[in-house]
Amino acid sequence: MENQENLEEMENKIPCFILVGGKSSRFGDDKSKLFYKIQFDKCKKIFKNVFFVAKEKKFKKYPFFIEKSKIFAPIFALEEIIKKEKKIFVLSVDTPLISEKSIKKLLNNKATASKNPLIGYYDYTMLKKIKESTKTDLRLFHINPKKIRINNKELININKKEDLKLIRKF
Template sequence: MKSEKFKYKSSTLHSSLYTFHFNLPCFILVGGRSSRFGSEKDDKALLFYRQQYDKCRQIFKNVYFVAKYKKFKNYPFFIEKSKIYAPLPALEEIVKKHKKIFILSVDTPNITPQSIIKLLHKKAVASDNPLIGYYDYTMLAKIRKNLKGKMRIFDINSNKIKIKEKEVLNINTLNDLKKL
């Protein structure tokens, strides 16, 4: 994978952050209804969006949030057109437009930049959470087939690698929040 520039930032001895600025864009999904989190009004995206955006800006030249409307001021958005609240229709729209992408959900705040870079280099998705990872236009046929069927994302990118379970844990409920 070609990188446009390499910058190195060191914050502490224990957490070096490398800025690679990959050319393909990153899309952070923030469009869920959050109903399992308490209510439709308790948008869990508000808890993690800045953290996820800042993390991804260390790695990608272009980072966008994905939702049905612009939720946060002063941040770039990809507005999905589908009326369905599921990641698959948004994935199809994004891949059609951008050809090669990285997808991350806002509710997986524990994923590290190192794991994101590992997924990028392998053109893979996380085996325990295959929403997170690399997708491209060669996968459109599988995406469309799944849109007509079970609406599952698990078999779209067959290149899966293991990422620590804690890193790919979705924060869907208040109990999940306690696991952080």
């Protein structure tokens, strides 16, 4: 019962940020247009506050966090958001198969997905590691040491148009 109460408390307090700011160069078109509504609706069932993150507002009628960095790498958006919000949950728009159950599991454990460390929980205690990463390799894997295994099918990342065949199977 206590775990359920903790999760509900976190869901109401921690905002969710869905990254939609990539270039989509391998896809050839803005792939966020395909999945933004799916991801937003899924997250609104879990989180009170859900925002998209990009360098400019892409979808009217949806809340946005506009990132300032000119560099296309999630680590910079993560740094900006954590400085403002302190505790957050992050999801990428191009992983449409992740389930609500898996999102809640990551949130409740304050963890990231072991095979996709972008997806998961981050907080202000990780800012030092984030800052270090912005100066070196721009990687996220070592930022949150808590990792949870999520079914690989849920973490399918749509990068190319042929990847759409992978999600049609499920």
